[in-house]
Amino acid sequence: MNSRSLLLNAYVYAVLAFVLVPIIIILPMAFSDTNYLTFPPEGFTLHWFGDFFGNSRWMKALRFSAEIAALTALVTTVVGTMACYALVRGAGRIGALFQGLLIGPIVVPHIALAVALYLFFQKTGLSGTVAGYVFAHSVIAMPFVVFTVAAALTSVDPALEDAAMSCGATRFTAFRLVTLPLILPNVLSGGLFAFIISFDEPVIAFFLAGIRDKTLPRMMFDNIEQNLTPVIPAIAVLLTCLSILVLVGAALLRRASVRTTAAPAQD
Amino acid sequence: MIAEFFRPDGRHLSKAGITLLMLPFFALIFFAFLYPLVSLLSISVLEPQPTLENYRKVVDNPIYLTVLLRTLWIALLVSLLSLALAFPVAWLMARSKGPKVAFITACILLPFWSSVLVRTAAWAVLLQRHGLINEGLQLIGITSEPVRLLYTQGAVVVAMTHVLMPFMVLPIYGALRNIPADYARAAAICGANPLRTFREVYLPLTMPGIIGGFILVFLTSLGYFITPALLGSPQEMMIATLISQQIREYLDWPFAAALVGVLTLFVTVITLAFSKVFRFDRMMGGAA
Amino acid sequence: MLDGRTADGAAISLRGLEKRFGSLAAVDDVSIDIESGEFLALLGPSGSGKSTILMSLAGFERPTKGQILIDGVDCTPLPPHKRNIGMVFQHYTLFPHLSVVENVAFPLKMRKVAKSERIRRAEAALKTVRLEGYGQRAPKQLSGGQQQRVALARAIVYNPRVLLMDEPLSALDKNLREEMQLEIKRLHSELGITVVFVTHDQGEALTMADRVAILKEGRLQQISPARELYERPANLFAASFIGEMNQIPVDYDGGVVRLGGGQAIALPQEALVQPVPPGKAVLAVRPERVRLVDATSADALPVRLRDVVYAGAGTLVIGDLADGTEIRARIPSADSADLRAGTTLHMGFPPGAMLLYGGGAA
Numbered sequence: 040m041n042s043r044s045l046l047l048n049a050y051v052y053a054v055l056a057f058v059l060v061p062i063i064i065i066l067p068m069a070f071s072d073t074n075y076l077t078f079p080p081e082g083f084t085l086h087w088f089g090d091f092f093g094n095s096r097w098m099k100a101l102r103f104s105a106e107i108a109a110l111t112a113l114v115t116t117v118v119g120t121m122a123c124y125a126l127v128r129g130a131g132r133i134g135a136l137f138q139g140l141l142i143g144p145i146v147v148p149h150i151a152l153a154v155a156l157y158l159f160f161q162k163t164g165l166s167g168t169v170a171g172y173v174f175a176h177s178v179i180a181m182p183f184v185v186f187t188v189a190a191a192l193t194s195v196d197p198a199l200e201d202a203a204m205s206c207g208a209t210r211f212t213a214f215r216l217v218t219l220p221l222i223l224p225n226v227l228s229g230g231l232f233a234f235i236i237s238f239d240e241p242v243i244a245f246f247l248a249g250i251r252d253k254t255l256p257r258m259m260f261d262n263i264e265q266n267l268t269p270v271i272p273a274i275a276v277l278l279t280c281l282s283i284l285v286l287v288g289a290a291l292l293r294r295a296s297v298r299t300t301a302a303p304a305q306d
Numbered sequence: 307m308i309a310e311f312f313r314p315d316g317r318h319l320s321k322a323g324i325t326l327l328m329l330p331f332f333a334l335i336f337f338a339f340l341y342p343l344v345s346l347l348s349i350s351v352l353e354p355q356p357t358l359e360n361y362r363k364v365v366d367n368p369i370y371l372t373v374l375l376r377t378l379w380i381a382l383l384v385s386l387l388s389l390a391l392a393f394p395v396a397w398l399m400a401r402s403k404g405p406k407v408a409f410i411t412a413c414i415l416l417p418f419w420s421s422v423l424v425r426t427a428a429w430a431v432l433l434q435r436h437g438l439i440n441e442g443l444q445l446i447g448i449t450s451e452p453v454r455l456l457y458t459q460g461a462v463v464v465a466m467t468h469v470l471m472p473f474m475v476l477p478i479y480g481a482l483r484n485i486p487a488d489y490a491r492a493a494a495i496c497g498a499n500p501l502r503t504f505r506e507v508y509l510p511l512t513m514p515g516i517i518g519g520f521i522l523v524f525l526t527s528l529g530y531f532i533t534p535a536l537l538g539s540p541q542e543m544m545i546a547t548l549i550s551q552q553i554r555e556y557l558d559w560p561f562a563a564a565l566v567g568v569l570t571l572f573v574t575v576i577t578l579a580f581s582k583v584f585r586f587d588r589m590m591g592g593a594a
Numbered sequence: 595m596l597d598g599r600t601a602d603g604a605a606i607s608l609r610g611l612e613k614r615f616g617s618l619a620a621v622d623d624v625s626i627d628i629e630s631g632e633f634l635a636l637l638g639p640s641g642s643g644k645s646t647i648l649m650s651l652a653g654f655e656r657p658t659k660g661q662i663l664i665d666g667v668d669c670t671p672l673p674p675h676k677r678n679i680g681m682v683f684q685h686y687t688l689f690p691h692l693s694v695v696e697n698v699a700f701p702l703k704m705r706k707v708a709k710s711e712r713i714r715r716a717e718a719a720l721k722t723v724r725l726e727g728y729g730q731r732a733p734k735q736l737s738g739g740q741q742q743r744v745a746l747a748r749a750i751v752y753n754p755r756v757l758l759m760d761e762p763l764s765a766l767d768k769n770l771r772e773e774m775q776l777e778i779k780r781l782h783s784e785l786g787i788t789v790v791f792v793t794h795d796q797g798e799a800l801t802m803a804d805r806v807a808i809l810k811e812g813r814l815q816q817i818s819p820a821r822e823l824y825e826r827p828a829n830l831f832a833a834s835f836i837g838e839m840n841q842i843p844v845d846y847d848g849g850v851v852r853l854g855g856g857q858a859i860a861l862p863q864e865a866l867v868q869p870v871p872p873g874k875a876v877l878a879v880r881p882e883r884v885r886l887v888d889a890t891s892a893d894a895l896p897v898r899l900r901d902v903v904y905a906g907a908g909t910l911v912i913g914d915l916a917d918g919t920e921i922r923a924r925i926p927s928a929d930s931a932d933l934r935a936g937t938t939l940h941m942g943f944p945p946g947a948m949l950l951y952g953g954g955a956a
Contacts, residue, residue, distance in 0.1 A: 051398045054391045054471075055413045061428035061468060062420050064438070068431065076431045078438050118330040125327035128319045137328070140335045146577045148529020150546040151343065151566045154553060158349075159342035174338040181334070198687045201654055204674040205681035205758075206748065207704035210319075212675075216700075220691045239421045241532050245550070259423040263536055267430060275424040282419045 066279065069272035076267055087273040097258060097270075104238055104255040107169055111176040111237035112230040118177070119184040120226055124214070127192045141185055144178045149242040152178065157246040167249035175243045180233035187232060191225035192218070224293065231285065347570070350563035360564035370548070374568065377545040380463060381527035385474075387467045388523045389516065392474035396515075399475075400482035414472045422469060426536050429465040430456060433537070461537040462544070469533065470526055474519035481515025482508070521580050525573050545569055603631035603788030604665045604755035606651070611660035613646050613812075620646040621657070622812035633782050633789045635803035637796060639835070643812040644792045645760060651790060652758055653677050664756065675704070680749030680757040680787075685765055686741040688733035694744050695720065695729030701752045719747040722781065739770040743777070750785060757782075759791045763798065775802055796836045800824065808832050826867050830876060830951045838881050840921050846875040846950060853877075854917025857895055862945045870952040881910070883947035884923035887940050894940035897921055902933045909933075913941075 064078055072082025091097050126134055144152065156175050157166070165171035195218055203213035219226075244257040253261075255274075262271055319327070350360050364370050399410050417425065432438050433455040440452045455461055485508060493503040531546035538544065543551070545565060552562040606628040613621040621643040628634050636644040649655040651662060653674035662670050669677055680701075688697050698716035707715070720729055723743040733741055742762060749757055759778075763771045779802055782789050793799050799806045800820040807817040808831070815835075816828035827833035834841070844851040852858050859877075887894050897913035900920075909930035911923045923941060933939070 047394055047398055051395050051410070054395055055410065057391070057468065058417060058471065059413055061425055061432060062417060065424060065428040065431065076427070076434075077436070078431060114334075118334060121327040122331035125319060125324045129324070137331070140332070140340075142577070143335070144339055146525050146573045147339075147343065148526075148531075148546065148569055148573065150529045150531045150549055151346075151570055152339065153531075154549060154562060154566055155342035155346040156338070157553070158346050158559070174334070177334055178338045181331075196685070196687060198683050198685065199689060201652075201674070202681070202683055202687040202745075202748075203689070203700065204654075205652055205679060206701035207675045207678070207752075208700075209673075209675050210323075212704065217689050217691075235419070239423075241423055245531070246553075256421070256423055259421070259427075260532070260536070263423060263427050263430065267427060271424065271427045275421065275427075278421055278424065286419075 065272045065275050067272075068269055069276045071269045071272075074266075074268055076269060076272065080269075087269040088277075090268075090270050091273050091277070096253075097255075100253050100255045100258040103169070103252060107172040107176060107254065108234045108237040110169065110173045111180055112234040114173060114177045115180050115184040115233040116188075116226050116230040119181055119229065120188050120222075123185055123188045123192050124218075127189065128197070141182050145182050149179065149240075153243040153246040156243065160247060166247055167252035171247060172237075172243070172254065175247065176237035176240055177233075179240070179243075180236040183232045183236065184229035187225050187229035188222060191222040195221050227292075228289070231289070343570070346563050347567050349560055350567045353560040360560045361567070363561060364564055364568055370565075373543050373545055373548050376459075376542065377528060380459065380466070380544060381524050381530075383463050384466045384470060384527045385520050385524040387463065388471040388474040389520060391467070391471050392519065393478055393516070396475050396478035396482055399479050400485075414475050417469065417472055422532055425469060426465060426533055429461065429468065429537060433461050433464075456537060457539045459538065459542050462534050465533045465537050466527060466530055470523045473522050473526070477515040477519040477522070478512060479515075481512045485511050517580060521576060525576060528572060529569055602755065602786050605630045606756065606788060606790070607661075607663040607666075608647070608651075609661040609663065611647065611650060611662070612658050613643070613650060613655055614658045619812045621650070623660075624809075624812070624814045625660075626807060626814065626817060628788060628790065631786045631788055633779075633791065633802060633804045635799035635806045636790065636792045636809060637794070637799040637806050637835075638809035639794060641811070642809040644794075644809050646812075647809075648758055648760055648790060648792045651756075652679055652681055678752075678754050678756075680752075680754035682742070682745045682749050682757070682759045682762040684761045686733070686738070686745050688741055688744055688748075690733060692733075693729065694725070694731050694733060694736070697733065697744055698729075698747045698751050700748060705752060716747070716751055719751040720744070722750070722784075723747045723777070738766050739774060742766065742774060746778070746781070750781070750787070753785075755788060757787050757789045759789065761792055761794065764793075764795070771798070778802065800836070808835060810835075826949070827878075828867055830878070830953075833878050833949065833951070838922065838924075840879045840881060840884070842877040842879070842915065842919050842921070844875050844877045844950075846870060846872050846952075848872045851875065851877055851950065853895070853915065854919060855895070855915055857916075859893060859943070859948070861948060861950060864946070865948045865950045867949060867951075870950050874953065876951045876953070877943075878949040878951060879943050879947050881922040882908075882924040883944060884921070884925075885942045885944060886911075886923070886925060886929065887942035889940050891940065891942055893942040895942065896938055897941050898938050899933060899935050901935055902930065904930070913939075 065076075068076050068078060068080045069087055070083050070085070071077065071080035072084045072086075073080075122137065126137055152175070156171070160166040160168075160171045165174070199217050199221075200210070200213040203217045204210065208216065239256060240254070241256040241260055244254040245260060248254065248257045259271060259274065262268060351358065364374065395410065395414065399407050402410070434440070435452045435454075435456070437455070439455060440449075443449045443453070444451070489507050489511075490503055493507045498506060529546055530544065531550065534544040534547050535550070538547065545568070549562050549565045549569075552558045552565065606626075608624055608626045608628075611621050611624045612619060624643070624647060626634070636647060638644045646655055650657050653669070653672055653676075657670060660670075661668055664677070664679075688694075689700065692700070695713060695716045698719050699712040702712040702715060717726070717729060720726055723746050725740060725743050725747065728736065728740065728744075733744065736744065742765075745762070762778075763774050766774060775798060778789075778791075781787075791799075791803060800823070803820065805817055805819050806823050808815040808823070810831050816823060816832045818826075818828070823832065824836055827836065827839075830841070833839045842853060844853055846861075850858050850860050889896075896916060899911065899913045901910075901912040903910040903912070904927060907927060908924050909927045911925060911930065911933060913921055913923075915921055921941065
């Protein structure tokens with residue numbers, strides 16, 4: 040390794056440290072025996088986990104967010120997959136409009152969408168409702184789902200569906216039995232994307248929340264803004280555990296699906 | 307029956323089938339995005355009476371103009387910092403193989419798996435009066451007593467760079483990865499030294515990725531709300547915090563709508579101007 | 595049709611078929627009658643419309659005009675899944691997430707055949723294509739030739755009366771291709787099924803098909819058995835598309851043709867496949883029918899040799915006639931030892947080898 044590449048490596052690892060340190064350093068503070076955040080943490084306690092799980096407001100926010108995120112994942116994958124399928128199987132002129140509309144929610148800042156929806160939902164009574172959040176989160180998560188699903192759909196040979204139809208399948212059956220199983224991994228990871236985006240969405244939650252119906256990010260925002268207690272690191276630890284579980288689960292799922300396609304499988 | 311709409315007219319879907327499949331998507335985007343946005347923007351020019359007064363206020367009032375310029379300045383700073391941090395990372399990724407690429411990719415993608423609020427909280431802790439950074443500065447003797455780091459513009463820039471930098475790595479890496487190694491060899495045979503090879507071959511070919519990543523980070527920075535709201539100083543607001551303040555404290559909807567209008571105008575113009583290079587599907591790089 | 599017994603092939607009738615994409619006619623007024631149990635090859639360069647005809651037969655393209663009758667029943671408006679046609683695609687198109695036997699059983703599943711019966715019949719179809727014992731594998735674990743056999747098994751498993759094949763062998767290498775040609779011929783004669791086979795490989799078409807239909811720019815040029823197609827092509831396109839053909843511009847006076855160099859040749863009546871009006875015409879002769887003759891021979895044409903290309907059993911001799919027209923002859927290598935480029939020799943056309951077409955060269 041010459042000096043130039045040594046320098047490059049040193050620089051890159053410093054950047055990676057910049058990326059990782061704040062994410063990692065906050066985790067041990069969850070066990071801090073103080074009611075403010077400090078590093079290194081002082082003492083050891085599980086009090087803050089108890090504070091999170093024992094507090095009905097936190098629990099209510101957690102359930103609320105989980106429900107919204109699950110519905111967002113469902114809505115975006117179903118709606119997004121339908122649209123992608125139409126696009127890939129020849130939507131022609133609608134394609135440009137579709138892409139334009141898709142890029143809208145990415146480039147228009149969330150604050151603009153949040154304020155617009157705040158006004159709109161006040162008039163329609165959707166403020167603070169599950170449906171309102173699901174609509175809003177679906178809009179911002181949709182591009183990620185569509186691009187993930189489209190990547191898989193374009194790689195599926197359309198002749199496979201022709202083959203299925205020549206075997207006697209209707210277009211719908213051909214999609215259900217041939218195309219869908221082939222794109223399912225991407226549909227699921229698109230859904231996972233959507234779940235995470237919704238579950239971690241702070242800006243829209245900031246505007247749309249009523250007094251009682253707060254999502255988890257909104258509760259976290261209030262905590263950080265007001266007193267920043269170690270319940271935030273405790274939540275970070277829980278979210279990290281959840282992420283690891285999801286990643287391991289996804290890896291296992293992938294391995295399982297590889298096995299079924301590569302090895303003997305009976306109908 | 308759904309199947310009826312899938313009636314195959316050849317291998318392509320029928321018009322009715324395409325329409326039916328696209329309908330939910332267009333309905334969602336219309337009712338939860340286009341319509342609310344347009345009706346908000348219409349307030350900015352229609353209330354209290356048809357007027358451009360709300361927009362004039364943005365430009366004429368030095369306080370608001372300062373916020374606007376500060377927002378552009380911070381967005382530019384964050385984009386430049388992100389580029390400076392991201393390019394070498396992408397470069398090393400494209401030069402490396404196997405486990406090293408996987409490791410760097412994992413490090414870069416890890417933030418996507420962690421909550422924005424948690425990361426913001428982490429910076430609040432690091433930057434606080436008796437936080438790690440203040441203590442470190444004192445330890446190496448740069449400062450003799452704790453300095454104010456939190457609730458400053460610097461805190462906002464650092465934390466925003468931390469969150470947005472990964473978005474810069476992926477498109478640049480995507481562009482670099484597609485450059486065959488033979489190009490560098492060809493340039494060398496033609497007599498170019500490494501620096502010239504970089505400038506004449508790599509830089510032009512990577513430009514779409516650089517511009518794409520830069521625009522993505524810049525646009526996202528313009529509308530950033532959470533980080534400035536939690537780490538920034540109330541005296542040094544960005545436009546998103548100003549919008550929030552106008553709505554929540556002064557209930558001045560027409561003016562807030564005008565601010566949203568200005569912000570939307572900025573991002574739309576930039577997006578259209580760079581629409582050739584700013585392709586979101588490519589932005590995803592190796593992320594999906 | 596689902597009783598497991600071998601079905602007879604269906605008769606197919608294409609009537610005035612036309613398919614337009616915008617202003618372009620991919621298929622232009624094509625009428626073909628295919629007999630029950632016949633093996634028909636659709637042959638043509640890319641863009642000739644052969645694939646569009648096949649896709650119309652399968653129901654993937656809807657013709658702009660015309661009718662498709664299968665056993666006298668108009669199928670033109672029917673979607674693919676209601677046509678009961680077997681089809682083999684260019685790139686195998688096996689479902690990658692299903693095992694081999696599940697792939698073969700797929701058409702039976704669509705026809706709601708009970709599972710045990712499905713498996714039994716799929717295994718039987720695999721046996722027909724000599725892939726017994728491969729049922730549990732994933733398609734990716736098989737070679738290209740084996741995958742195409744699976745595709746074949748899937749196409750015939752429910753005893754369709756028509757089998758469509760869209761350049762099924764083009765993805766295989768030469769040896770496998772020849773092996774699969776024989777395999778498909780064997781299946782065709784065993785099952786008695788009507789086969790429509792699209793190819794751009796003339797050798798394949800001539801070897802396999804009972805009749806070959808030649809297409810150019812959406813129009814049917816000729817439909818004939820292989821021998822007739824080769825020996826008596828209906829027009830210059832068919833003549834030059836299949837095999838090699840010398841084309842010599844001549845003046846025709848109704849009985850005798852005059853070459854550019856002034857020589858006259860009397861034509862037998864059978865040289866005219868179709869009536870040719872007197873005037874400019876093209877004399878066509880296959881290179882392997884051209885003979886080397888003595889200078890004294892009555893039909894001797896002086897040829898200046900340009901190239902002598904030795905190719906094992908045969909030798910290709912390329913030269914120019916007196917007026918500069920290129921002429922090629924394929925002769926046994928044993929006769930070519932003394933030939934040198936730059937020398938002049940004499941060639942002659944046996945009466946039965948000459949064909950005359952009106953108009954200019956193709």
